[in-house]
Amino acid sequence: MERPEVVTIGSLPHPSPAVNRVGFPLDHPYVEQCMLPWLGPTAVLLLRRLPALWQDGDPVRIPSEDLAGLFGVRWGQMGRTIDRLAQFGLARRPALERLHVFDRCAPLPERLLDRMPERARDAHHRLIGEHLDRLAGVAVDRVAPRPAAPSSELGR
Secondary structure (H helix, E strand, O other): OOOOOEEEEEEEOOOOHHHHHHOEEOOOHHHHHHHHHHHOHHHHHHHHHHHHHHOOOOOEEEEHHHHHHHOOOOHHHHHHHHHHHHHOOOEEEEEOOEEEEEOEEOOOOHHHHOOOOHHHHHHHHHHHHHHHHHHHOOOOOOOOOOOOOOHHHHOO
16 A cells, blocks of 8 residues: 655544534544444554544644554554545545544444444443433433442451
8 A cells, every 4th residue: 555754634623513512522432332343453443543643733733653653553553544544434534644524423224233243332321411411401310439448348
């Protein structure tokens, strides 16, 4: 795969007004917990890391080898990861050296959820509910952590 010297990665508003209103930001836990089985680990890591990279300026310009190195891969895998983001509708790649990533993502459709591991489906339903409640201004109840066992019981 051809490697550009520098890759420019910028953010774009999602083309769907609904996703712009209620979609998940790229650094939301939904991206990791629900999209990982569908997208793969390198694509999820890249999505989750982009908001931090954009804090220094959007778009970010980064040497291609440095971009791959940030994720512990070679350029060939990073190039395939970038292609995957475009193929799965999370980005546009107008040129080899340029990527426009949507700043929000839609929840996974039911047709994909049916093929997901049960834990990912459970996380999808829980995180969608919490996200929509938060957007609606409803207090989100979290399960209280179980109290720690008294120190006298820890050794038993």
